[in-house]
Amino acid sequence: MTQDKLIQLLAELSIDEKINQMIQIIGQIYEKGAMVTGPASQYGINEENIRLAGSVLGSLGAKKLIKIQDDYMEQHPHHIPMIFMADIINGYRTIFPIPLAQGCTFNPDLVKEGAAVAAKESAAAGLHVTFSPMVDLARDARWGRVMESNGEDTYLSSCLAKAMVEGYQGKSVKEKGKIAACVKHFAGYGAPTAGRDYNNVELSERTFKEDYLPAYKAAIDAGSELVMTSFNTINRIPSTGNKELMREILRQEMGFTGVLISDWGAVQELISHGIAEDNNEAARLSIEAGVDIDMMSMIYCNRLKRLLEEGIITEQMIDECVMRILQLKNKLGLFENPYKDADAEEEKRLILCEEHRSLSRKLAAETFVLLTNEDGILPLPSEGKKIAFIGPYIACKRIHGSWSLFANQEDSVSIKEAVEGSGYLNHCLYERGCDLLEPGIEIPEFGEVFAKSVLTEEERQELLYSAVAAAKESEAVVLAIGEHPSQSGEAASKADITVARHQIELLKEIWKVNHNIIIVLFNGRPLDIRELCQYSKAILVAWLPGTEGGNAIVDVLFGKVNPSGKLAMTFPYSVGQIPVFYNEFATGRSYEEGDRTRFHSRYLDIPNKPLFPFGYGLSYTEFEYSGVELDKNIMSDNQTINAVVEVKNVGRYRGKEVVQLYIQDVKGNVVRPVRELKSFQKISLQPGESKKIIFSMNRDMLKFYQQDMRYEVEAGLFRIYIGGDSTTKNVAEFHYR
Numbered sequence: 061m062t063q064d065k066l067i068q069l070l071a072e073l074s075i076d077e078k079i080n081q082m083i084q085i086i087g088q089i090y091e092k093g094a095m096v097t098g099p100a101s102q103y104g105i106n107e108e109n110i111r112l113a114g115s116v117l118g119s120l121g122a123k124k125l126i127k128i129q130d131d132y133m134e135q136h137p138h139h140i141p142m143i144f145m146a147d148i149i150n151g152y153r154t155i156f157p158i159p160l161a162q163g164c165t166f167n168p169d170l171v172k173e174g175a176a177v178a179a180k181e182s183a184a185a186g187l188h189v190t191f192s193p194m195v196d197l198a199r200d201a202r203w204g205r206v207m208e209s210n211g212e213d214t215y216l217s218s219c220l221a222k223a224m225v226e227g228y229q230g231k232s233v234k235e236k237g238k239i240a241a242c243v244k245h246f247a248g249y250g251a252p253t254a255g256r257d258y259n260n261v262e263l264s265e266r267t268f269k270e271d272y273l274p275a276y277k278a279a280i281d282a283g284s285e286l287v288m289t290s291f292n293t294i295n296r297i298p299s300t301g302n303k304e305l306m307r308e309i310l311r312q313e314m315g316f317t318g319v320l321i322s323d324w325g326a327v328q329e330l331i332s333h334g335i336a337e338d339n340n341e342a343a344r345l346s347i348e349a350g351v352d353i354d355m356m357s358m359i360y361c362n363r364l365k366r367l368l369e370e371g372i373i374t375e376q377m378i379d380e381c382v383m384r385i386l387q388l389k390n391k392l393g394l395f396e397n398p399y400k401d402a403d404a405e406e407e408k409r410l411i412l413c414e415e416h417r418s419l420s421r422k423l424a425a426e427t428f429v430l431l432t433n434e435d436g437i438l439p440l441p442s443e444g445k446k447i448a449f450i451g452p453y454i455a456c457k458r459i460h461g462s463w464s465l466f467a468n469q470e471d472s473v474s475i476k477e478a479v480e481g482s483g484y485l486n487h488c489l490y491e492r493g494c495d496l497l498e499p500g501i502e503i504p505e506f507g508e509v510f511a512k513s514v515l516t517e518e519e520r521q522e523l524l525y526s527a528v529a530a531a532k533e534s535e536a537v538v539l540a541i542g543e544h545p546s547q548s549g550e551a552a553s554k555a556d557i558t559v560a561r562h563q564i565e566l567l568k569e570i571w572k573v574n575h576n577i578i579i580v581l582f583n584g585r586p587l588d589i590r591e592l593c594q595y596s597k598a599i600l601v602a603w604l605p606g607t608e609g610g611n612a613i614v615d616v617l618f619g620k621v622n623p624s625g626k627l628a629m630t631f632p633y634s635v636g637q638i639p640v641f642y643n644e645f646a647t648g649r650s651y652e653e654g655d656r657t658r659f660h661s662r663y664l665d666i667p668n669k670p671l672f673p674f675g676y677g678l679s680y681t682e683f684e685y686s687g688v689e690l691d692k693n694i695m696s697d698n699q700t701i702n703a704v705v706e707v708k709n710v711g712r713y714r715g716k717e718v719v720q721l722y723i724q725d726v727k728g729n730v731v732r733p734v735r736e737l738k739s740f741q742k743i744s745l746q747p748g749e750s751k752k753i754i755f756s757m758n759r760d761m762l763k764f765y766q767q768d769m770r771y772e773v774e775a776g777l778f779r780i781y782i783g784g785d786s787t788t789k790n791v792a793e794f795h796y797r
């Protein structure tokens with residue numbers, strides 16, 4: 061449809077039709093045959109909303125959505141199609157590892173492929189928009205939603221934000237198999253005070269702009285069609301009603317022209333925040349901020365008309381929002397083809413097809429981070445060994461992460477199934493050892509459901525006894541333990557980030573009879589794993605790996621794939637260090653480990669250094685780095701400097717290495733981070749092979765928010781570090797003039 065036609069269509073809409081374009085309700089209501097009972101009445105949704113709502117969320121399945129679209133359009137006065145949106149976070153039915161794990165690949169191309177598959181499957185299932193990528197910078201492991209982020213680093217997160225948007229949207233969202241992206245949660249949602257979900261955010265303007273905003277900007281520059289508001293406050297103003305944030309920063313400075321949707325109920329939450337007195341004010345603040353769609357608070361549809369009649373808002377404000385929504389529908393091609401790619405046959409053919417499964421397996425294996433590997437216990441031999449596979453995750457198929465809303469557990473491969481199907485000739489024993497959850501602990505899942513252990517004390521003892529017996533008669537133990545999948549994700553903050561006590565007890569009991577323990581850790585966040593390090597020889601962080609998790613783990617355990625993941629988020633020594641991240645600032649009293657004088661920036665009881673730093677991860681092989689060489693030592697204006705290192709595989713296995721470039725601005729007019737990731741390259745080397753890696757550095761990489769808030773470079777000395785993790789000391793220097 062041409063823009064002229066859209067203008068004409070808008071002019072023909074009644075005010076009720078317009079306002080209802082601006083609401084989003086749950087698809088479940090249509091699935092139940094548009095009855096205003098049950099969930100509809102519970103949410104305050106009436107017949108008119110059902111008839112006119114511009115978009116729905118949370119429903120998928122080609123057959124179902126085609127029917128909903130048909131029924132809806134038939135009775136809509138202008139036959140405008142509705143948009144179907146949902147949270148496709150790490151896959152639709154073929155599930156990929158959680159986003160935090162994907163961050164550890166440092167491989168944007170692969171992440172993009174994963175997003176493209178998610179788009180393909182969900183587009184065939186009728187979807188038009190996914191609420192992804194989530195690019196909230198996450199530096200606090202207590203916050204359950206770190207699992208949805210790409211970790212703690214601005215640059216890495218920006219690269220992955222771009223990759224995901226490109227994967228979902230392709231060149232145009234109209235294309236077959238593409239869906240529109242919605243970057244979220246704008247802005248700063250990843251820094252809730254004390255790590256408690258939905259809590260307020262306190263960030264300096266400089267930190268907010270320099271560290272938190274770039275990943276959203278990267279997604280917007282990549283063309284993300286939508287942005288979602290966040291639940292939190294910024295500068296004491298909740299985002300959804302924050303005019304300066306949305307109109308000035310998002311729209312003017314960042315140049316976003318697409319649809320801005322509120323998070324679920326966030327318009328109404330302006331009242332709970334204490335910034336709006338009532339629904340009228342909540343509606344006014346949100347529309348003044350330029351929020352186009354009210355997701356599920358039903359305030360726009362109940363209040364905007366009245367505000368208009370009272371002259372508090374103008375029709376032009378409404379038109380502006382509705383036009384953006386119509387334009388999105390037009391970009392998706394819905395006026396010509398309201399079903400877009402919904403096709404039941406295609407959906408059946410695509411979901412969980414061989415190609416998608418194999419990408420999921422490949423991606424998962426690249427997300428795993430090998431933290432320790434004493435005596436080279438890994439990889440395990442593929443034959444001739446007696447191995448005990450123990451732990452609640454050995455036979456568990458719920459390995460998707462809490463945002464895999466459409467996943468079917470039965471589709472995934474457990475470690476046990478993978479070992480049995482591997483054809484490796486070891487003598488394997490399998491024992492559960494314990495339940496995933498500690499006795500007495502209940503965790504809320506969706507709705508009113510709670511997960512808990514239902515074992516009796518006697519059954520627990522029996523599990524423990526059999527596990528220890530199996531460990532005793534084996535040469536090695538693979539122990540698969542970790543967090544319950546519902547212990548990370550939305551509303552899953554934790555103050556204690558150690559592994560559950562009863563799992564540690566299992567570990568210690570096994571240690572008494574067998575020291576050859578390899579831990580496979582399932583987790584949605586960095587954990588305090590000091591005890592795990594103490595009582596094991598190897599730790600492989602597997603996160604929540606998705607449909608092909610078991611196969612990918614077995615690929616890595618037995619050396620078919622050499623691990624290459626690097627931590628996208630620091631593993632703290634203990635919760636007391638949090639927030640802890642590599643690109644911290646020097647203080648006036650910085651502390652060198654081992655210094656025995658008192659008045660330094662340090663703890664009395666724990667080290668300053670985290671257990672495992674950002675960018676860290678072992679391989680089965682070893683890489684040797686040459687010193688850093690620069691082609692010049694002075695950079696001015698538009699010049700670039702090339703930094704070169706030679707990386708050699710000096711071990712016995714073929715392997716991939718993430719070569720990381722960090723820059724330190726030694727002196728600035730504001731305090732600068734001790735170093736910042738500015739580039740990386742992932743390379744693959746055969747044993748004995750070496751490669752020259754060249755990084756081209758330019759002035760943009762040196763910019764920061766100056767004292768007067770100009771984003772500029774300041775002349776002076778810079779250090780660059782190139783190595784395999786964020787603590788590398790491989791350094792060179794240059795000046796910017």
Ligand code: NOJ
Nearest residue numbers: 117147191244323324550
């Ligand atoms: C609330 C979450 O914060 C957001 O990320 C999600 O997209 C919406 N619910 C819709 O499910």
